[in-house]
Amino acid sequence: MDLVVGVTGASGTIYAIKLLEALKPLENVRTHVVFSDYAYVNLEIETSYKKADVEALADVLYDDHDLAADIASGSFPVDGVIVLPCSMKTLAGVAVGFCDHLIARTCDVALKEKRRLVLCPRETPLNAIHLENMLKLSRLGAVILPPMPAFYSHPETVEDIIDHQIMKIMDQFGLDYAFGRRWKGGPEGVR
Ligand SMILES: Cc1cc2nc3c(=O)[nH]c(=O)nc-3n(C[C@H](O)[C@H](O)[C@H](O)COP(=O)(O)O)c2cc1C
DSSP states (O other): OEEEEEEOSSSOHHHHHHHHHHHTTOTTOEEEEEEOHHHHHHHHHHOSOOHHHHHHHOSEEEETTOTTSGGGSTTSOOSEEEEEEEOHHHHHHHHHTOOOSHHHHHHHHHHHTTOEEEEEEOOSSOOHHHHHHHHHHHHTTOEEOOOOOOSTTOOOSHHHHHHHHHHHHHHTTTOOOTTOOOOOOTTTTTO
16 A cells, blocks of 8 residues: 655644554555655654654655655555645645645645545634635545544543544554554443
């Protein structure tokens, strides 16, 4: 399975790192990773990870300015595109088909080729522009999967909250994530 993982400059770069760490050991998954300029800025601001770590985690790493990359074309077969986290800027670009960077272009390609597109928008509060863009993209078939913690899984650490999000994203592609805690129902729930 070939997956594009686009990482933009919204807060939450650690989610992308954790997703890449989860995908790396999977022999059936090949990641095509694109960090925007501000994703690298936020990597520095929000985490202790470096660009070299991203290079080590990605199967193929692309420059967000490289619109001639293979994944910029619909003729290059990929199974899906994940944008995690997705900034309001990239969300808006995708919603209007304005693809001046590779991440937005891969989303545009996913929409036109009817491939799975999972957007994880992060902003709060949301204004009407953000909400309208999400609604429009949802109607076009994109999955809007914002990082929103669930408390039925009784998270005890930030790691637990991140794991839940990673599980939800991997579920979209039928991939199992060992560290995700699922609601099981009954009096005990997930405990
Ligand atoms: C520390 C930091 C946190 C940010 N958090 C957000 C955010 O949560 N959501 C958002 O839409 N933009 C956020 N931004 C602004 C984006 O980085 C900015 O709009 C940028 O142009 C996005 O471009 P990109 O989508 O190409 O990465 C943040 C910027 C910085 C420096």
